[in-house]
Amino acid sequence: MSSIRYEEEQTAPTGQPVIALVDCNNFYASCERAFNPKLMGKPVVILSNNDGCIIARSDEAKALGIAMGEPFFKVRHLLHRHGVRYFSSNYPLYADMSHRVAAVLQRFTPEVEVYSIDESFLDLSGVPGGDINAHARAMRRTVYQWTRIPVSIGIATSKTLAKLANKIAKKSLELEGVFDFRTVEEPEPFLSDIDAGDLWGVGQRTATWLRRQGIWNVWQLRNADRALIHRKMGIVGLRLLDELHGVSCLPLDSLPGSRKAVAFTRSFSTPIEKLSDLKQAVATFAARVGEKLRSQNSLAQYLTVYVKNDQWREETKKYSGAVTAQLPVATAITAELIHHALRSVEQLYRHGYHYKKAGVFASGLIPGGSYQQNLFDELERESLCALTNTMDDINTRMGAGTLYYAAQGVDPWWKMKQKFRTPSYTTKWDEIAVVKAV
Amino acid sequence: MTVSGVFSPSCFSTSRYPLLDPPVKAGTGFPSPAQDFAEKSLDLNDLLVYNPVATYCVRVQGDSMTGAGIHDRDILMVDCSLEARSGDVVVAVLDGEMLVKRLRVNGAHVTLLAENPHCRAVEVGEGQDFWIWGVVTHVIHSL
Numbered sequence: 001m002s003s004i005r006y007e008e009e010q011t012a013p014t015g016q017p018v019i020a021l022v023d024c025n026n027f028y029a030s031c032e033r034a035f036n037p038k039l040m041g042k043p044v045v046i047l048s049n050n051d052g053c054i055i056a057r058s059d060e061a062k063a064l065g066i067a068m069g070e071p072f073f074k075v076r077h078l079l080h081r082h083g084v085r086y087f088s089s090n091y092p093l094y095a096d097m098s099h100r101v102a103a104v105l106q107r108f109t110p111e112v113e114v115y116s117i118d119e120s121f122l123d124l125s126g127v128p129g130g131d132i133n134a135h136a137r138a139m140r141r142t143v144y145q146w147t148r149i150p151v152s153i154g155i156a157t158s159k160t161l162a163k164l165a166n167k168i169a170k171k172s173l174e175l176e177g178v179f180d181f182r183t184v185e186e187p188e189p190f191l192s193d194i195d196a197g198d199l200w201g202v203g204q205r206t207a208t209w210l211r212r213q214g215i216w217n218v219w220q221l222r223n224a225d226r227a228l229i230h231r232k233m234g235i236v237g238l239r240l241l242d243e244l245h246g247v248s249c250l251p252l253d254s255l256p257g258s259r260k261a262v263a264f265t266r267s268f269s270t271p272i273e274k275l276s277d278l279k280q281a282v283a284t285f286a287a288r289v290g291e292k293l294r295s296q297n298s299l300a301q302y303l304t305v306y307v308k309n310d311q312w313r314e315e316t317k318k319y320s321g322a323v324t325a326q327l328p329v330a331t332a333i334t335a336e337l338i339h340h341a342l343r344s345v346e347q348l349y350r351h352g353y354h355y356k357k358a359g360v361f362a363s364g365l366i367p368g369g370s371y372q373q374n375l376f377d378e379l380e381r382e383s384l385c386a387l388t389n390t391m392d393d394i395n396t397r398m399g400a401g402t403l404y405y406a407a408q409g410v411d412p413w414w415k416m417k418q419k420f421r422t423p424s425y426t427t428k429w430d431e432i433a434v435v436k437a438v
Numbered sequence: 439m440t441v442s443g444v445f446s447p448s449c450f451s452t453s454r455y456p457l458l459d460p461p462v463k464a465g466t467g468f469p470s471p472a473q474d475f476a477e478k479s480l481d482l483n484d485l486l487v488y489n490p491v492a493t494y495c496v497r498v499q500g501d502s503m504t505g506a507g508i509h510d511r512d513i514l515m516v517d518c519s520l521e522a523r524s525g526d527v528v529v530a531v532l533d534g535e536m537l538v539k540r541l542r543v544n545g546a547h548v549t550l551l552a553e554n555p556h557c558r559a560v561e562v563g564e565g566q567d568f569w570i571w572g573v574v575t576h577v578i579h580s581l
């Protein structure tokens with residue numbers, strides 16, 4: 001008998017919470033369609049950073065057999081042949097639309113956990129009158145009317161089942177995008193239709209191991225021997241089993257930004273050879289890390305810089321390295337982060353290598369306002385904070401990168417390729433959508 | 439339905455940025471009589487944006503709506519949370535094109551009117567792909 005403690009749950013009068021997972025259908029493609037209705041019903045794909053590979057597909061593109069992650073150059077002829085529209089990723093647009101969708105959901109219930117750019121968990125336990133399905137349909141209609149982003153909603157008594165219900169909601173048009181798992185009397189046909197490997201929280205290696213134990217689908221997993229699952233997956237596995245039985249073990253985390261680390265990593269469209277260029281890139285990344293830290297009100301105690309060389313060139317050996325600096329004072333000030341990042345990259349740089357990727361990680365995060373004054377702190381911390389805040393304000397209003405430190409480089413040639421980007425319809429005045437008065 | 443209205447991001451944030459605010463020294467004399475009555479400055483968001491989450495800005499190309507005070511190159515504030523009614527100026531999608539028109543609804547009949555003697559009205563046919571994108575609430579015209 002294992003002793004597992006679960007956190008206190010807010011529950012509805014029936015004793016179980018009602019959790020919904022709302023996710024946007026084909027989110028990136030839907031964002032593009034929201035401002036270009038001609039794309040509706042057509043196959044659309046979105047390309048990754050550097051226009052490298054396909055990271056999002058509309059249903060019509062999926063139906064043509066275009067796989068997720070396919071390198072762009074490989075499928076280009078196929079895209080042209082079938083009239084598939086393709087676009088570089090437009091993150092300013094996607095971020096803004098993601099905020100709008102989350103804001104609509106928050107009008108319906110304050111208990112919203114924004115899980116990723118296109119998924120949110122909601123606690124609907126407090127819905128008066130108890131008509132959760134009508135509530136869900138109203139949410140779906142409102143999101144679509146206000147943002148033109150279609151969403152699917154899965155409802156259950158645990159997050160894991162809500163995620164499964166969301167999958168099911170997408171399977172049949174008749175369901176109209178909403179599926180309530182609580183209404184299911186016989187879960188077996190639903191759960192045996194889903195691969196155990198597709199389950200949230202089950203990685204590839206675990207899925208392989210499960211198959212060797214004869215567990216192929218979620219129904220079999222749900223009924224698996226608890227001791228066996230505990231041995232392989234630990235307490236996380238037991239929680240998963242309980243969640244599959246409808247017992248909620250994962251509370252909603254509606255407080256944003258309690259993160260452990262913040263990172264910014266990028267691959268370079270053309271490998272970097274010179275130290276001065278690498279320093280520019282790392283300085284830019286450190287500045288972005290600073291912005292992320294400040295936006296979630298965190299301070300970092302450690303800063304790690306990571307570089308990796310181009311592994312595909314035959315004449316060079318593999319090289320990757322990282323240097324972690326312990327910061328004298330926990331900070332989110334860009335100038336300071338850049339300073340330490342540059343010192344780290346100087347230690348990492350080896351002449352003769354072609355660097356393909358670099359990253360800056362901030363870790364050991366503590367909440368802002370809680371740093372201890374260091375007697376040996378040499379910086380004019382308060383005025384630097386004020387300057388940094390001012391820079392953030394201006395960059396937010398006038399576009400990222402309006403103000404930057406000289407160390408970041410002016411118009412760097414290594415910036416990522418984005419040849420097919422659509423306008424930033426909701427964040428740049430000179431890129432707003434055009435309507436015809438004809 | 440529990441409408442909480444707890445969190446609505448200001449999609450058009452205005453901020454006032456004091457460039458390197460010098461610290462205020464003590465001993466400046468009498469406090470200002472206006473201190474207790476200071477209000478925040480006029481903010482265009484309050485005037486133009488009723489529901490930031492559902493409000494978008496679009497630019498006009500063409501002059502079929504000059505009679506409604508809408509000219510080429512103007513910016514329109516479009517609110518997608520409003521229910522369009524007959525007589526409203528709307529952004530409508532007709533066969534994939536985003537148009538700005540005055541809406542007339544007569545039972546099942548939908549007509550898209552122009553506001554310019556040189557432009558025709560458009561009757562929306564049975565099988566046509568037509569839907570309302572949003573309702574135009576304000577037009578910003580630069581002189």
